[in-house]
Amino acid sequence: MYTELSTVASQEKLNDHTYLLKVKAQKIAKSVKPGQFCNIKVSETNYPLLRRPFSVCYTEDEFIYFMYDIHGVGTKMLSEKKTGDRLNILGPLGNGFNTEGDYDTAVLVGGGIGAAPFPLLTKKLEGKELITFMGARNSGQVIKWGMKNIVVATDDGSAGFHGNVIECFQSEVQNLENKKIRIFGCGPNPMLKALQKVSMNKYDCQLSMESAMACGFGICQGCPIKKSAGEGYYLVCKDGPVFNSDQIIIG
Numbered sequence: 001m002y003t004e005l006s007t008v009a010s011q012e013k014l015n016d017h018t019y020l021l022k023v024k025a026q027k028i029a030k031s032v033k034p035g036q037f038c039n040i041k042v043s044e045t046n047y048p049l050l051r052r053p054f055s056v057c058y059t060e061d062e063f064i065y066f067m068y069d070i071h072g073v074g075t076k077m078l079s080e081k082k083t084g085d086r087l088n089i090l091g092p093l094g095n096g097f098n099t100e101g102d103y104d105t106a107v108l109v110g111g112g113i114g115a116a117p118f119p120l121l122t123k124k125l126e127g128k129e130l131i132t133f134m135g136a137r138n139s140g141q142v143i144k145w146g147m148k149n150i151v152v153a154t155d156d157g158s159a160g161f162h163g164n165v166i167e168c169f170q171s172e173v174q175n176l177e178n179k180k181i182r183i184f185g186c187g188p189n190p191m192l193k194a195l196q197k198v199s200m201n202k203y204d205c206q207l208s209m210e211s212a213m214a215c216g217f218g219i220c221q222g223c224p225i226k227k228s229a230g231e232g233y234y235l236v237c238k239d240g241p242v243f244n245s246d247q248i249i250i251g
């Protein structure tokens, strides 16, 4: 884990809501795995006080990309950063996706800004058969940057499959029936809960969980998620954010 004073290289708007920030942060860029995250201090003052967690979206040489939507004051301030501005970044944090092992086809299932870790995961899985299911509210919110072989689902039917991304996945998965698949899911909790249900006792499935994360490395105890076996909780920041789908109970 490093703390780096990084420099903003570029900032781009990808669609109605989504931004892509590129920063120079050499040590983190060289060591991060897909599915890990960083905690960013979005301002040089004490407001907002807490760092914000962001999945690492992609890396290229000494640069890291973060993909994010504006949710509140922290992400609004981040969206106003310009080339040359400085950002204090802590990372890489968390465990990341496990891409090793025996499977034929990687199936990426994402909802909205849950797509954030998929470009780096796609890069890591290069050479492997891969299909990506991407869900969004409407065509203006579809994210495709850095992803491959994409099947789009929109809630209002304005692009691709008309329905949510889990329904879309279920309508296509029979085409993969003779393949050994591994699912990588990332998105809002209700989507991940539905994906967990669909995968139960059927598919190898890893889920990247979202949580409010203040410290990012197991100190504040502010990111618990219930274990499915035995008593107690995992910490999303330290034990995750990626879990096998049978490890956890999603609230």
Ligand code: FES
Pocket (backbone or CB within 6 Å): 212, 213, 214, 215, 216, 217, 218, 219, 220, 221, 222, 223, 235, 236, 237, 238
């Ligand atoms: S964010 Fe502090 S323990 Fe997880």
